[in-house]
Amino acid sequence: MEKLLEILEDIQPDADYAACTTLIDDGILDSFAILSIVGELEEQFGVEVSPADIIPENFNSAQALWGMIQRLQG
């Protein structure tokens, strides 16, 4: 989870990833940021993200992202 937060901070700093649950809905992460994050997740966690996974439910919070990573790894 720490690694994930580091990735998020590096790609799109100045957001409260611990608490925010509207990263997509509030436009904090745009499509460039989303794809950069996906690229890092694939590199660092060895998961394969498909277009169908890129939905607000998976990206609105760091927790949701972590859940997606674990599902894809499982």
Added chain:
Amino acid sequence: MSFVSTEFLLFVAIAAAGYYLIPKKFQWMWLLLFSYIYYASSGIKFLIFLLFTTFTTYSTAIWIEHVDQQHSDDKKKISKKKRNITIIGLLLNFGMLALLKYINFGIVNINVIFKADLSFPDFLLPLGISFYTFQSMGYLLDVNWGKCKAERNPFRFALFVSFFPQILQGPIGRFDRLAHQLYAEHSFNWERTERALQLILWGFFKKMVLADNAGVFVDTIFGNYQAYPGLSIIAVLLYSVQLYGDFSGGMDVVMGIADLFDITMDENFRRPYFARSITDFWHRWHITLGTWMKDYIFYPLSLSRPMSRFGKFARKQFGKNIGRTLPICIANIVVFLVVGIWHGAAWKFIVYGLYNGLIIAFSGLMAQNYRKWKKSLHINEKSKSWIFFQILRTFLLVNISWFFDRANSVREACGMMKNALIHFNPAELLTIPMGESGTGFTPIGIGIVILASAILFTVSVLQERGICIRSAIAARPLVLRWAIYLFLVFALPVLGQPPSATGGFIYAQF
């Protein structure tokens, strides 16, 4: 049937009235009937194209689901089969669109490159083909990805493809948001109807009073720019106003008509000229085209195997930051090339697309650097002056793109931009005739454009602050409300350009 005609208003009135008089379970069939009547009014021979897309999409979607339901342990084989079926559907429909839209462009360029003398009959495009094709192909991809279930009723599916308010110029809808509304049972509601009629009225105001009056000047200047060297800047600003008024006005009419049937369409505009960057602009301008491109081209392309491999290679060569951003930039440029080509078969549209794509790609690559520079220059991103600078800068960049969008060719666009740098003579505007009274009416025309722009600007600022205009008006005293409605109603015939003088909606040609 032009939107701006009494027969269309009558058509909508009959459709809406009948909709609430018939038994609710037949409502969607009523909509289907009227959608096909509307489509046939554009030319019965064009129905074949609409039916082609409807039938091919309907059957390939069901075929995909049939394959998906086969009991097989070989998930990869099933996935591959589904993908191949999807490709068949995409090729048939985008192939048809490409053939009809771009064959002349292709032949002209082949003739130039190979010094050949090929020709092809020039035909009219089926109504709304770009819009309904994109909407249908989005559905097909959604079924392939399991995002929605295939519609088994062919007539219900036919309604999704042909729904008449949106067929002319969008918005491009999504099956999971639109379909259930189309098929549901709806009850009449007076407040909703009132709001819908207000929105339609406002849309016609933007189109007929603002856009069409500005359009007289735009058409004249862009049609012969060398005769008006001092008007390049004013021409492109007027085009900014015309294009926005025309398209967003058309969207308001479309959304208002859909609201009459209690169907909510997706938003297509969100005060785009207040955008703070070109990226932001495309989140506010023709929103449904942008999201379509994002979900069906940008993400799939960026996440594809070849792109992932390229990303790994780029990381090794250029480091982490550029490495992970470069594939996204390339995918983005491809998307905007498609956006450009979607507008039409001409080099200027390709330049238009590339211009937007390169700006966004470049800002993506520079994002980390921009953040560093802003920090070291102590720029407060939330300050009013910074935001104002961003809006102005974006407006300038957008207007440069409008030169390529509107001028007759790349060469003319460049010629006009050169003029914009050297000449500025607003007085030339008074030499442009408006209507039958010639140049006598021109100052009044300019006045109308300024007044309507001021009204639109005020409304936009309020909306940007989160104020719902229709609610705000509804809360005012009766006299004020009716003064506003009557002003709009009378503005249309008195201040607006007559429909016969203008060419319909700009985006209806795509």
